[in-house]
Amino acid sequence: MALTVQSLGFTYEVGTSIAAPVLEEISLQVQAGEIVVCVGATGSGKSTLLRLCAGLLKPVGGSVLVDGSPANTKGSVGIVFQNPEAQFFAETVEADVAFGPRNLGIADIEGAVDDALDSVGLDPDIYKPRSPFTLSGGEARRVAIAGVLAMRTPYLLLDEPTAGLDPLGRRAVLRSLVGLSGRVGILVVTHDADEFMPIADRVFALHEGKALFDGKPGAMAERPDVWEKAGLSLPSLVLAQHLARQRGALIPEVALDVEGTARVLSAARVVCS
Amino acid sequence: MIDFQRVRYSYPGADSQAIAGVSLCLSPGEIVVLVGANGSGKSTLARMCNGLLIPDEGSVTVDGMDTSDGKVAFDIRARVGLVLQNPDNQIVGTVVEEDVAFGPENLGVPCAELRVRVDEALAAVGLSGLERREPHLLSEGQKQRLAIAGALAMQPRYMVFDESTAMLDPQGRRDVLAVMRKLRVAGHGILHVTHHLDDAADADRVIALASGAIAFDGTPEELFSDEGLLVSIGLELPPLASVATALRRSGLDVPVAVANAQSLVEALWP
Numbered sequence: 176m177a178l179t180v181q182s183l184g185f186t187y188e189v190g191t192s193i194a195a196p197v198l199e200e201i202s203l204q205v206q207a208g209e210i211v212v213c214v215g216a217t218g219s220g221k222s223t224l225l226r227l228c229a230g231l232l233k234p235v236g237g238s239v240l241v242d243g244s245p246a247n248t249k250g251s252v253g254i255v256f257q258n259p260e261a262q263f264f265a266e267t268v269e270a271d272v273a274f275g276p277r278n279l280g281i282a283d284i285e286g287a288v289d290d291a292l293d294s295v296g297l298d299p300d301i302y303k304p305r306s307p308f309t310l311s312g313g314e315a316r317r318v319a320i321a322g323v324l325a326m327r328t329p330y331l332l333l334d335e336p337t338a339g340l341d342p343l344g345r346r347a348v349l350r351s352l353v354g355l356s357g358r359v360g361i362l363v364v365t366h367d368a369d370e371f372m373p374i375a376d377r378v379f380a381l382h383e384g385k386a387l388f389d390g391k392p393g394a395m396a397e398r399p400d401v402w403e404k405a406g407l408s409l410p411s412l413v414l415a416q417h418l419a420r421q422r423g424a425l426i427p428e429v430a431l432d433v434e435g436t437a438r439v440l441s442a443a444r445v446v447c448s
Numbered sequence: 449m450i451d452f453q454r455v456r457y458s459y460p461g462a463d464s465q466a467i468a469g470v471s472l473c474l475s476p477g478e479i480v481v482l483v484g485a486n487g488s489g490k491s492t493l494a495r496m497c498n499g500l501l502i503p504d505e506g507s508v509t510v511d512g513m514d515t516s517d518g519k520v521a522f523d524i525r526a527r528v529g530l531v532l533q534n535p536d537n538q539i540v541g542t543v544v545e546e547d548v549a550f551g552p553e554n555l556g557v558p559c560a561e562l563r564v565r566v567d568e569a570l571a572a573v574g575l576s577g578l579e580r581r582e583p584h585l586l587s588e589g590q591k592q593r594l595a596i597a598g599a600l601a602m603q604p605r606y607m608v609f610d611e612s613t614a615m616l617d618p619q620g621r622r623d624v625l626a627v628m629r630k631l632r633v634a635g636h637g638i639l640h641v642t643h644h645l646d647d648a649a650d651a652d653r654v655i656a657l658a659s660g661a662i663a664f665d666g667t668p669e670e671l672f673s674d675e676g677l678l679v680s681i682g683l684e685l686p687p688l689a690s691v692a693t694a695l696r697r698s699g700l701d702v703p704v705a706v707a708n709a710q711s712l713v714e715a716l717w718p
Contacts (some may be wrong), residue, residue, distance in 0.1 A: 217588045342682065406619060408618045408619075412691060412709075415713055418710060418713040419713050433691055440691065441695055441698050
């Protein structure tokens with residue numbers, strides 16, 4: 176069971192003078208229940224990749240298969256666009272989240288709505304009657320994600336899900352994604368690697384439409400060359416540990432989060448002195 | 449100077465005040481970073497700088513002109529440029545130069561001067577050479593810089609950036625921050641609304657808003673060293689500053705406000 180991208184290629188405006196390949200020979204797998212984080216600079220093809228995975232664009236070469244079927248099969252993949260809360264239209268959170276499952280003809284709509292809100296850490300009893308237009312940024316983003324989850328899609332694609340949120344909102348969204356992993360296969364595209372590295376099962380780096388790296392976040396953290404080539408700055412914590420190494424600090428393995436980095440740096444410092 | 453005097457504002461029908469008694473000022477030649485959690489009133493405050501929103505109580509004046517005085521609304525808007533979070537919301541032209549020309553053209557600026565203004569604005573944001581490009585073919589960072597150029601072509605004295613770096617990748621963000629620093633040198637007053645605390649590192653002053661009121665007004669170093677305050681207003685230290693705090697707690701000698709990884713490591717391994 177997986178979302179499988181095989182030798183995928185895509186070109187916008189095929190056959191015109193401005194045609195240029197946006198993605199070339201991309202192969203990538205999101206196993207059921209894992210979190211894959213795709214990083215790349217703006218213009219690297221991340222959002223195009225997401226749209227292809229959702230079946231919103233047709234590949235120019237290669238294929239996207241979801242559990243063996245073409246990507247555009249109804250209801251197999253849910254996509255959360257940038258700023259999804261801009262798409263709210265109903266009077267209540269309940270009606271907004273119910274819109275997707277109702278259109279798909281899902282039988283237990285109420286159950287789908289409750290489960291979806293629960294999954295993103297919002298109490299259905301409190302939030303269902305509220306207007307989606309009076310929510311905080313973090314709440315609104317999570318309701319928008321719930322609207323996609325309610326369609327009970329086994330795979331979830333998210334485009335910059337924390338952009339524009341304050342720290343509390345970002346943490347709430349990250350917690351929701353961690354809570355969903357194991358049940359839903361998640362592909363996140365982002366340029367905020369700092370935040371997502373600690374929760375990723377795998378990291379996939381794109382550069383000018385080509386795959387640069389595919390592996391564990393810890394392995395990516397050991398490869399400053401990949402970050403540089405991708406046009407991305409190393410996450411600040413990872414950079415600090417590499418700089419410490421250059422000054423002779425003994426750091427066996429680069430940590431990805433704040434606690435780990437503090438531990439690694441203080442241990443290395445004690446050994447030095 | 450943009451001068452807020454005891455400003456209060458509530459949205460129609462809202463129970464609480466979005467801005468609850470704010471006094472502050474922004475002078476030409478300085479970058480003031482305005483931070484605060486979602487819903488703290490940052491964007492409301494940004495929209496009061498050029499009279500898009502008018503205070504219920506108190507006053508906002510721009511170089512002495514009151515934003516509640518309808519007769520000077522155009523003068524105020526020409527003086528205060530506003531750049532929003534999503535550049536797609538403010539790009540109107542079919543090609544880059546046309547978009548930059550849109551504002552001044554509507555003011556009746558003569559053609560020859562229009563050309564100069566457009567070229568200068570595009571040069572200021574590093575987009576020279578892309579005059580004939582269609583905006584939708586630009587990267588997000590380029591689009592945001594185009595939106596800035598559109599505001600600059602109006603020759604404002606002040607620029608207000610409302611979360612204008614939120615959707616950008618690190619390079620795009622650095623580019624836009626570099627444009628802000630350049631504008632500061634050129635004498636513009638900059639108000640930068642953000643919740644990326646690391647954007648605040650090289651501001652002249654940081655103001656933190658909580659529930660529509662000013663919770664802090666001081667230097668970035670002072671703000672970074674007060675973790676309790678940050679948490680109480682729904683913000684958090686950037687990851688590196690958190691590491692520095694943890695290291696300080698374990699007895700290591702690292703500075704309060706670490707600007708970057710380099711300075712943290714140099715403090716540990718001098």
